[in-house]
Amino acid sequence: MHSFGYRANAVLTFAVTILAVICTIASISDNFNSATPTAEVQVSNINWFQKQPNGDDVVGLTLNISANLQSLFTWNTKQVFVFLAAEYETPQNSLNQVSLWDGIIPAKEHAKFVIQTTNKYHFTDQGSNLRGKEFNLTLHWHVMPKTGKMSANRIVMTGYRLPDKYR
Template identity: 55%
Template sequence: MSPFVNRLNTLVTFAVLLLAILCAGASFLDCFHSPAVQANVEVLKVNRFRRQLTGNDEVLLTLNMSIDLQSAFSWNTKQVFVFIAAEYETEKNAFNQISLWDLVISDKHHAKFETQVTSKYLLIDQGSNLRGKRVDLVLHWHAMPITGRMILGKIPVSSFQLPKAYT
């Protein structure tokens, strides 16, 4: 091998190794970061509650939320994906989890907010088991890194009971 190729080889190998160590280090330091997320989410109104033609129950909700996800950001966080899931149990299914609303937060300054939204996705059951059903709302977040390990977290925020009859 000529001296030039030799030197190039050494240089590239060293640069790649250094970059790999930095990436691993950045991701490893996330282990010492423990987020303290605060959130308050409640159902303001059941806008629509009916049985679809397919026989599945369908619910459209209005949610009121105040969320502070600033602590979910570390220096290795590219964005945080946050969503609110409705979780409940039925006779057929041991666990149902349905995302109602989600948001991509791309920087820390937008991670604290209060808002009222109609749910982005309908709460649709497998079957018609929702009348009078107690449903838990859980806030989940997914910290997506600049490089390295992805971090998932969740906190239960509230629970509510659906009406006994369709609207």
């Protein structure tokens, strides 16, 4: 009844249960954090704007991104993945989301930043609809916890209108 194996089993079971409870509480505690991130993005230049040989439009941009995502960090936050997407509608597609830039923020100290960057991924349309097209710039973030539930949200920012002609 009180053999070594029996006691070892009881201790192990108890330890695992406590660990599970603490992980759950840590994940739930994230809900009490009300985040108020701010961000601003400007398209400072259209570097190039062409039609690819396969008929799809492609754009190269320079972006100024400034953001303060420090309020997203809690004690259960491992990292915040942040990305900037262009969102627009075309006659063919009801929604196009194209990621232009992304980054991983490993700690709260790095969550306030100002950068100037060209688009990291090709801004390519499915087809040739980008001339004179107005698109929304949206900053999305994805909070990855140390344990538990992941969460995501975004800020939709002012749009930008692409030029009427290729260059």
